[in-house]
Amino acid sequence: xxxxxxxxxxxxxxxxxxxxxxxxxxxxxxxxxxxxxxxxxxxxxxxxxxxxxxxxxxxxxxxxxxxxxxxxxxxxxxxxxxxxxxxxxxxxxxxxxxxxxxxxxxxxxxxxxxxxxxxxxxxxxxxxxxxxxxxxxxxxxxxxxxxxxxxxxxxxxxxxxxxxxxxxxxxxxxxxxxxxxxxxxxxxxxxxxxxxxxxxxxxxxxxxxxxxxxxxxxxxxxxxxxxxxxxxxxxxxxxxxxxxxxxxxxxxxxxxxxxxxxxxxxxxxxxxxxxxxxxxxxxxxxxxxxxxxxxxxxxxxxxxxxxxxxxxx
Numbered sequence: 374x375x376x377x378x379x380x381x382x383x384x385x386x387x388x389x390x391x392x393x394x395x396x397x398x399x400x401x402x403x404x405x406x407x408x409x410x411x412x413x414x415x416x417x418x419x420x421x422x423x424x425x426x427x428x429x430x431x432x433x434x435x436x437x438x439x440x441x442x443x444x445x446x447x448x449x450x451x452x453x454x455x456x457x458x459x460x461x462x463x464x465x466x467x468x469x470x471x472x473x474x475x476x477x478x479x480x481x482x483x484x485x486x487x488x489x490x491x492x493x494x495x496x497x498x499x500x501x502x503x504x505x506x507x508x509x510x511x512x513x514x515x516x517x518x519x520x521x522x523x524x525x526x527x528x529x530x531x532x533x534x535x536x537x538x539x540x541x542x543x544x545x546x547x548x549x550x551x552x553x554x555x556x557x558x559x560x561x562x563x564x565x566x567x568x569x570x571x572x573x574x575x576x577x578x579x580x581x582x583x584x585x586x587x588x589x590x591x592x593x594x595x596x597x598x599x600x601x602x603x604x605x606x607x608x609x610x611x612x613x614x615x616x617x618x619x620x621x622x623x624x625x626x627x628x629x630x631x632x633x634x635x636x637x638x639x640x641x642x643x644x645x646x647x648x649x650x651x652x653x654x655x656x657x658x659x660x661x662x663x664x665x666x667x668x669x670x671x672x673x674x675x676x677x678x679x680x681x682x683x684x685x686x
Contacts, residue, residue: 381673385666392662393445393655397438400651406430407651410454441655450656455648460656464641468660470539471637473553474629475622478560483615485561486568490611491599493569494576504569511566520559520632527555537634556633564618571614575607582606609679616672620665 408424409416416424425431429440444451450460493504528536534555540548579585580603588598627639638657645653 377677378674381670385670388666389659389662393442393659394438396655396658397441398434400655401434401437403649403651405649405651407454410649410651445656445659450659451652453653454650460653463653464638464656464660467636467638467641468664469542470635471623471626471630471639472664474556474560474626474635474637475619477553477557478564478622479615479619481557481561482564482568482618483611486565487572487604487611489565489569490572491576491604493573494580495599501573504573508566508570511562514563516559516563517628517632519562520555520629523555523559524632537632539633539635552635556629556635559629560622564622567614567618568611571611572607575610576603579603579606605679609676612672612675612679616668616675620668623664623668624661 406421406425407428407430408421408426411428412420412424422431429437432440441451448461450464452459453463489504493501524536527533534551536555538552540552542549576599580599582603585598585603585606588602593602623638626637627643629635630637630639631643638661641653642657642661644650645657
């Protein structure tokens with residue numbers, strides 16, 4: 374297990390470094406330069422060159438990257454070219470917003486998806502067909518359309534939840550949950566459909582196993598057979614999909630954050646790209662990559678604990 378963990382840690386570090394190199398090279402391959410941003414639209418070429426020299430943009434790429442990497446390793450991503458705010462502090466303030474949406478949506482999708490998938494596999498017949506059709510419909514609906522529909526029905530018509538905005542947990546736990554409710558529900562609908570289908574398929578296969586028939590013959594309670602033995606047999610693909618879903622929600626939250634006016638990493642990424650704020654773009658890429666890598670590492674360890682064959686694959 375220690376050898377497996379060491380391999381995964383080495384791969385995680387390599388992935389983060391590779392992502393930082395790619396983002397660094399893409400920023401330098403763009404047509405603009407930080408000097409042109411800080412000097413302003415009416416700056417002369419000489420003024421732009423002076424600003425680029427002050428920012429170290431004219432140094433060799435290797436020197437620039439190693440300098441940036443050293444600062445980034447200590448939590449210093451520099452300052453924004455647009456308003457001069459500290460990028461690390463801004464991203465750390467936005468990270469809980471995006472993480473909260475992804476975590477809550479993943480947890481709810483897991484709970485409801487597993488319950489629905491198990492019910493479909495166990496009951497079969499009409500229940501199975503209803504889950505199959507319903508999940509297909511849910512997966513075919515764009516998330517932004519679901520979000521708009523929920524805003525119209527729940528926020529505008531029923532006045533039950535706020536349509537947009539974000540309140541920090543430290544300011545008001547109740548308003549914090551209310552501000553996240555609609556975006557989380559929006560993401561949970563499609564997430565539940567994916568988990569339900571995955572659980573259904575895994576449970577159907579699990580219930581056909583020989584050891585499950587033996588447990589039935591021994592008089593083991595049905596609930597224990599379903600939710601302990603069969604569900605554990607089908608857990609590996611469900612856990613994998615949950616991990617992938619969290620990564621997708623965390624990295625693809627731009628549309629949802631814009632729709633519900635949430636100050637998360639997705640909104641920060643869009644603003645940084647739209648204004649050519651190069652240091653902010655690199656910071657967002659690194660933070661997102663670290664979160665994805667940590668999630669993959671935890672997912673690998675959980676799968677290795679569930680199925681020992683993963684450790685020797």
